Amino acid sequence: MEDLRNSSLRFFSDQELCYADILSPAQARARIEVSVLNFLKILNASNPAISDLPLIERKLSNSRVSHDVLTELSSVFLSHSASTRSLMRSNAARAFVRVWKVMEMCNQILLQEKRVTQRELYYKLLCDSSDLFPSQTDVNRSIQDVVALLRCSRYSLGIMASSRGLIAGRLLLQEPGKDVVDCSVSGSSGHVISGDLNLLENLVLKTDARYLIIVEKHAIFQRLAEDRIFHQIPSILITAKGYPDMATRFLLHRLSLAFPDLAILALVDWNPAGLAILCTFKFGSVGMGLEAYRYACNVKWLGLRADDLHLLPEESLVPLKPKDLQIAKSLMSSEILQDKHKEELALMVQRGRRAEIEALHFNGYDFLGKYLAKKIVQSDYI
Template sequence: MVPKPRKRQREPAGSRLAGKRNRATSSLDTARAPVSLEDASLLGKLQVLRRQIKAKDEEKQRRAQDTVLRSNNGHVATRVEVLELNSNQVLAELERIMLSAATSILEGRGLSYKVPRRSAGNQEYVEELERIVLKEGIAIRNFASIASVRKTTIMTRVMQLVHELCSRRIHTTKRDLFYTDVKLFRQQTESDDVLNDVACLVGCTRNSLNVVASEKGIVVGRVTFQEDGDLIDCTRMGVGGKAIPPYTDRITNITSDAEFILLVEKDAAFMRLAEDRFYNRVKCIIVTAKGQPDVGTRLFLRRLKRELHLPILGLVDSDPYGLKILSVYMSGSKGMSYDSANLATPDIKWLGIRPSDLDRYGIPEQCRLAMTENDIKTGKDMLEEDFIKKNPAWYHELSLMVKRREKAEIQALSSFGFQYLTEVYLPEKIRAGDWI
């Protein structure tokens, strides 16, 4: 439904005072009036980007079978690329692995597993694919070795539990899995880590193992879909939004009239956008994972991009960790690089908050935070990342952040008024096409 035109709102007093306070330090007048986007012509740059994204997605689909995974002599390069498998396929592979292990024991060679190494040294960023991939390195987990006996034991136990889940056709959370054998696992990080190893060993996505993370992500805005047969309209989910289910395979019939997807780092910014019904002001879908993205949110975002061909604009804090969060969405996480083909969503545009915005929008000094030594180290390390180097605009902004040694949160915009984000900052950015 197209929203009725709004009357021009009077600028909040707090916003006027903030503009006067920062006029000397800003090249623009920070006491801006609310920006109208109801004239379709003002969305011109966004609509151009949308057409470009759709054309690029279609081109990727055409050459999907002729990727960089082929070497110069025409043979398929050895990399770990997992598939979405059903319960029967996972069961068959688990039973094959255990039969091989039993045969090895009976023949006197002992119990061992050949597991793809997921360490940083066995990963690479492939520019043509725009994501991290896992290379061919293998680690031997040997029960007879003191160094690997514990990991081998945990792996055997996890495979037993996954076999039970797939046999019963039920799902569980990673937390529930940990509590099945607390004395053995000791910490959930250990069972979580081995679960990824088992996925690599089986050659399937982690969700194929019927073990999922608890719901974390939220979506609101101009999208409808069916979840296990139930119709979900995300414009009617209130300010809390709709929890993104961990079983994205149960989502069907996705439809939308949105112009773009707004990917938000923090829950606080998401709540402001949802309460102000920003998705009606500018037709969009708003998604957040409340910080570091979980698998469910990454799967859902990729699904939206693949089916709707919409641009994705990222709204994160102006600090190295905001960029790290965007990098996980875009190119995949190093911990799950084996599944990057299913989880990564390349070509996300960085809308804000960018380091150059701090002066451009006159962010007050008291809202700018000094970067810690750890922040600076993280920023410098990210400047060496391939996905940053390939984008000169991103590299410039991150260099500016490290040089100035200052950061700012999205909430710093609230110093100009609680609705400055939705009434001024985002509309101005969208109208100007100010993303990189």
């Protein structure tokens, strides 16, 4: 199925679109070595120079939404427009050096046949080059720069996803050679999603669920799992405890391919951040535009939505924060929102209020399950 998606991507989409390859360790090391050799070649030329690094630009202005005609899946992609990291510009010199340092570390990781998380890589770089990498953000951006330069996935570079994700409900998981895990008996804590994408790729999956419900809030996930809502509604529950991490998105994408008839629904807060979380699951993110289509799936918005506000007490609606308005502005300026989502977002800004899922508990702690069942039966999602 993945091969089919890749071929359809190349055949039907705009040739300007750019994406990251999945490479073997040897192939990834070869790309690193070619980059180093090209750099040294320019340095040793008769007119030596330090070349700029041409990176695929990770900005909204360089992104677009590509529609796959076979799967009806929409994903964020980047075009071939490049930005540069230059040693000769004071505001980019440190970022320029960071790219080479992270590539060096990745080469060592691949040589040792290891995999590390971004957090582990941060501490390694902090101890080795603290002046270059004072924060985790510096490491994360440099990893994205290396991906944008080499055009291969971070997993190909030996960087493993850190996972916050949990899953529960009508799903059987089995790692090769290990016992089957029944996610319906994992309790309110759910089953922890591994950060090893290779392991997730090779899981044997079985389900009789009809719905997969993405839950923004960890506490709401726990409530639904404790109430065993998946026996009332034949479903799988999944949460990333807020903004989605790579591993949770990867597993969700895998489930969407393995079970194409599974309706994927999102339960998020009625605020711009909730809609941004939904869009990240649905389209991927601009920052990961080179890899986005491997982490996207066709998610529908179940709730909370404007027509649910009558279920909540007025006192539970709190003012939008400046960050909410900033997120709303960014979403409105993108091409990814469909009209109904834009209408919801415009209404949030117009009212200047936000609502959280927990406010539904005003109607009783067993109300949330009834709410979901009614919305699903009425096919009340967009």
